Amino acid sequence: MDIVLDGFAILARWDVVAALLIGSVGGVIIGAIPGVGAAVAIAILLPATFSFDPIVGLTILLGIYGSSMYGGAIPAVLINTPGTAVNALTTYDGYPLTQRGEGRRALSLAYSASFFGGIFSVLCLIILSPLLASIAPHFGSREIFLAALLGLVLAVIVHRGQSVIAAFLVFFGIFINTIGLHTATLTRRFTFDLNFLASGINLIVVVLGLFALSQAFVLLVGRDESPETKPVSGGLFQGLGEVFKYPGTATASSGFGVVMGMIPGVGEFMAQFLSYTFAQRRSKTPDEFGKGAPEGLIASEASNNAVPGAAMIPLLALGVPGEALTAMMLTVFYVHNVVPGPQLFQNQLDFVMALYLALLILNVMVLVFLLFSTNMLLQVIRIPTRFLGVMILTLAFVGVYSLRNSAWDCVIAAVFGFIGFVLKRLRLPIVPIILGMVLGQIMEVKLRASMARVKTPLDFIDRPIAFILFCAIVIIIVMHVRTLIKNRKAERTEHA
Amino acid sequence: MADETPKLEQIAAAERLGGDRYFAIAIVVLSAGLLALIGEQTQWKNGSALLKQPAFWPGISLIGMTVCALLYLAQSLRSERYVSWDRRELVVWLRCLEFPIWFMAYVFIVPVVGYLPTSVVFSPLLARRMGYSSSRVLLSAALMGAFIVILFKGFLQVRVPGGALYEYLPDTLRNFMILYL
Numbered sequence: 164m165d166i167v168l169d170g171f172a173i174l175a176r177w178d179v180v181a182a183l184l185i186g187s188v189g190g191v192i193i194g195a196i197p198g199v200g201a202a203v204a205i206a207i208l209l210p211a212t213f214s215f216d217p218i219v220g221l222t223i224l225l226g227i228y229g230s231s232m233y234g235g236a237i238p239a240v241l242i243n244t245p246g247t248a249v250n251a252l253t254t255y256d257g258y259p260l261t262q263r264g265e266g267r268r269a270l271s272l273a274y275s276a277s278f279f280g281g282i283f284s285v286l287c288l289i290i291l292s293p294l295l296a297s298i299a300p301h302f303g304s305r306e307i308f309l310a311a312l313l314g315l316v317l318a319v320i321v322h323r324g325q326s327v328i329a330a331f332l333v334f335f336g337i338f339i340n341t342i343g344l345h346t347a348t349l350t351r352r353f354t355f356d357l358n359f360l361a362s363g364i365n366l367i368v369v370v371l372g373l374f375a376l377s378q379a380f381v382l383l384v385g386r387d388e389s390p391e392t393k394p395v396s397g398g399l400f401q402g403l404g405e406v407f408k409y410p411g412t413a414t415a416s417s418g419f420g421v422v423m424g425m426i427p428g429v430g431e432f433m434a435q436f437l438s439y440t441f442a443q444r445r446s447k448t449p450d451e452f453g454k455g456a457p458e459g460l461i462a463s464e465a466s467n468n469a470v471p472g473a474a475m476i477p478l479l480a481l482g483v484p485g486e487a488l489t490a491m492m493l494t495v496f497y498v499h500n501v502v503p504g505p506q507l508f509q510n511q512l513d514f515v516m517a518l519y520l521a522l523l524i525l526n527v528m529v530l531v532f533l534l535f536s537t538n539m540l541l542q543v544i545r546i547p548t549r550f551l552g553v554m555i556l557t558l559a560f561v562g563v564y565s566l567r568n569s570a571w572d573c574v575i576a577a578v579f580g581f582i583g584f585v586l587k588r589l590r591l592p593i594v595p596i597i598l599g600m601v602l603g604q605i606m607e608v609k610l611r612a613s614m615a616r617v618k619t620p621l622d623f624i625d626r627p628i629a630f631i632l633f634c635a636i637v638i639i640i641v642m643h644v645r646t647l648i649k650n651r652k653a654e655r656t657e658h659a
Numbered sequence: 660m661a662d663e664t665p666k667l668e669q670i671a672a673a674e675r676l677g678g679d680r681y682f683a684i685a686i687v688v689l690s691a692g693l694l695a696l697i698g699e700q701t702q703w704k705n706g707s708a709l710l711k712q713p714a715f716w717p718g719i720s721l722i723g724m725t726v727c728a729l730l731y732l733a734q735s736l737r738s739e740r741y742v743s744w745d746r747r748e749l750v751v752w753l754r755c756l757e758f759p760i761w762f763m764a765y766v767f768i769v770p771v772v773g774y775l776p777t778s779v780v781f782s783p784l785l786a787r788r789m790g791y792s793s794s795r796v797l798l799s800a801a802l803m804g805a806f807i808v809i810l811f812k813g814f815l816q817v818r819v820p821g822g823a824l825y826e827y828l829p830d831t832l833r834n835f836m837i838l839y840l
Contacts, residue, residue: 211815334723345713353700549789565817573766577759
C-alpha cells in the first residue's frame with residue numbers, strides 16, 4: 164500500500180497532471196484521425212519531451228500511447244476506417260452495428276470495453292509488481308540477452324506469411340545499429356570515412372523517418388480523402404454497463420492483452436486475434452461475429468487497450484522494449500540517465516508504480532473526455548488526408564532537426580522516410596527494423612558482458628531463467644518451422 | 660503497358676503487390692554489396708575472441724540480410740503477379756521522391772530565413788502544390804505553420820536555431836525572435 168501512496172506522491176505535481184491531460188486528450192484526437200496514429204505523434208513529440216523530467220515526458224507519451232486506441236475506435240465504428248492500425252478488428256462488428264442504426268451503442272460499447280481492458284491491465288500490473296520486483300534481479304546479462312533474442316524471434320514469427328521479409332528487416336535494424344564507432348575497440352564500422360556516421364545512426368532519426376515522414380509521403384502521394392461523418396445523437400452513457408453483460412469475454416480479452424503485451428515482439432495484433440477467436444468460439448451466437456456482435460467489439464477493444472500497460476513490463480523490468488512505441492520511450496529513459504531494468508524495478512518501484520497509476524488515471528480521463536466530446540472529434544476526422552500530410556511533414560522537421568540541429572540527421576530521416584514509404588506501399592512491416600535496432604544493441608552489449616563468465620556454450624544456459632528462455636526460443640522456432648512445412652505440404656496437395 | 664487495365668482473373672491470381680520484385684532485387688543488391696565491403700569497413704582484431712570482434716555483429720546481420728533477401732527474391736520470382744503493376748508502382752515511388760526534396764529544402768532554408776517565416780510560407784506552398792487553392796485552406800496551412808513554431812519553439816523550447824536573417828532585426832526584436840520564434 165505504501166508503494167501505491169508513494170506513486171501518487173510522484174504524480175501530485177501540476178506539470179504531471181498537465182502532461183496527463185495533454186497526453187490523454189491529445190492521444191484520443193490523434194487516434195481519431197485516420198492516417199496519423201500514436202507512433203507518428205510519439206516520434207514527433209519525443210525530442211520535445213527530453214527537456215522535461217522523466218515522469219512528465221513519459222506521462223505525455225504514455226498518455227498518447229494509452230489513449231490513441233480509444234480515439235481510433237470512433238472512425239472504425241462510424242465510417243469503417245480504423246483510426247489506428249490496431250482498431251482494424253473493431254470495424255468488423257462496430258461498423259455493422261452503425262449500419263443497423265446502433266452507432267451510439269457501438270461507440271459506448273467500444274469505449275467501455277477499452278476502459279475495461281485498460282483498467283484490468285493496470286490492476287494486474289499493480290498486483291504483479293511485487294512479484295516482478297522479486298524476479299527482475301534474477302535477470303543477468305545472459306537472461307536479458309536471451310529475452311531480447313526471444314523478442315526478435317517473436318517479432319519475425321508473428322508476421323505470418325511475411326516471416327522472411329520480417330527477418331530481413333530485423334537483421335537490417337541490427338546492422339543499422341552497428342554503424343559508427345565500436346566503443347569496445349574504438350574502431351569504425353561501416354562509416355565509409357564519413358564523419359557524421361561516426362557517431363552512429365540515431366534511433367529517433369530512424370523512428371521519425373520510418374513512422375512520421377513515411378506517413379507524410381504516403382498521404383501526400385495518395386488520393387485526397389475527407390471522410391463524411393454523421394453526428395451521433397443522444398448520450399453515450401446508456402451503453403456503458405453493457406460490457407458487464409459479457410464479463411467472460413471482457414476479462415478473457417483483457418487477459419490476452421496483458422499476456423501478449425508482456426511478451427516482447429508480440430503486441431496488440433496477436434492479442435486481438437486470439438481474443439476475437441476465443442470470444443467467437445465461446446459465444447452462443449458465433450455466426451453473428453463480423454455482422455455486429457457486441458462480443459466481437461468487446462474482444463477487439465478490451466484486448467488492444469490492455470496491451471500498453473503490459474508492454475511497459477519488459478521495458479521497465481528488463482530494459483527490453485517489446486514494440487516500437489516502448490522502444491521510443493526507452494530513449495526518454497536514456498536521455499535522463501535512468502536505466503530501465505532489474506535495478507529500476509528493485510530500487511525505484513515507486514517510480515514504476517507512478518507510471519502505472521498514471522495509466523489508470525488517464526483511462527478515467529479519456530473515458531470522461533470521450534463521453535462528452537465524440538461529436539466534436541468527428542470534425543477532426545474530416546481533415547483532408549493530403550492536408551494531414553503537409554502537417555506531418557512540417558511537424559517531422561521539429562522532431563528531427565531539434566535533436567542535434569544536424570542537416571545530416573534530416574537527410575538520414577528522409578532516406579528512412581522513403582524506405583518506410585516503400586514498405587508501407589508494399590504492405591510490409593516497419594516495426595521489425597526498430598526492434599532490430601533496439602534489441603540488437605541490447606544483445607551486443609549483454610553478450611559482451613556475459614562472455615566473461617561463460618567458458619563453454621552450455622554455461623550460457625546453466626541458470627534456470629536462462630534455460631527457460633532458451634527452451635522457449637527453441638520451441639517457438641521448431642513450432643514455426645513445423646507449421647511452415649505443414650502449410651507447404653497442404654499447398655502442394657491443393658495444387659495437385 | 661503501364662496503363663493496361665488488368666483482367667479480373669489476373670488480379671485474383673496476383674500474390675504480390677506491384678513493385679515487390681524491384682524491392683526484392685534492391686535488397687539483394689544492398690545486402691550483398693554491404694557484405695562484400697565488410698573487410699574494408701570493419702577491422703579484425705588479432706587475439707580477440709570471435710564474439711568480441713568489431714566485425715561480428717555487422718557480419719551476422721549482413722549474412723542474415725543477404726540470406727533473407729535472396730529467399731525473398733526467390734519467393735517473389737515464383738509468385739503469380741501482374742507485371743504492369745510493377746512498373747506503375749515504380750512510377751509512384753519516383754513521384755514520392757519529390758517530397759523528401761521539399762523536406763530538405765525546408766531544412767536548409769530554416770537556418771537562413773528563420774523558423775517562423777519559413778514555416779508560415781512552407782506549409783501553404785506545399786498545400787498549394789497538393790492541389791488546395793481555396794484561400795481558407797491556404798490560410799489554415801499558414802496558421803498551422805505558425806502554431807507549430809509557437810508551440811514547439813516558443814513554449815516547449817525545442818532547439819531550433821534562429822535564422823541568419825534575424826541578425827538584421829532591431830536588438831530587442833532580434834533576441835525575442837532568436838529565443839522564441
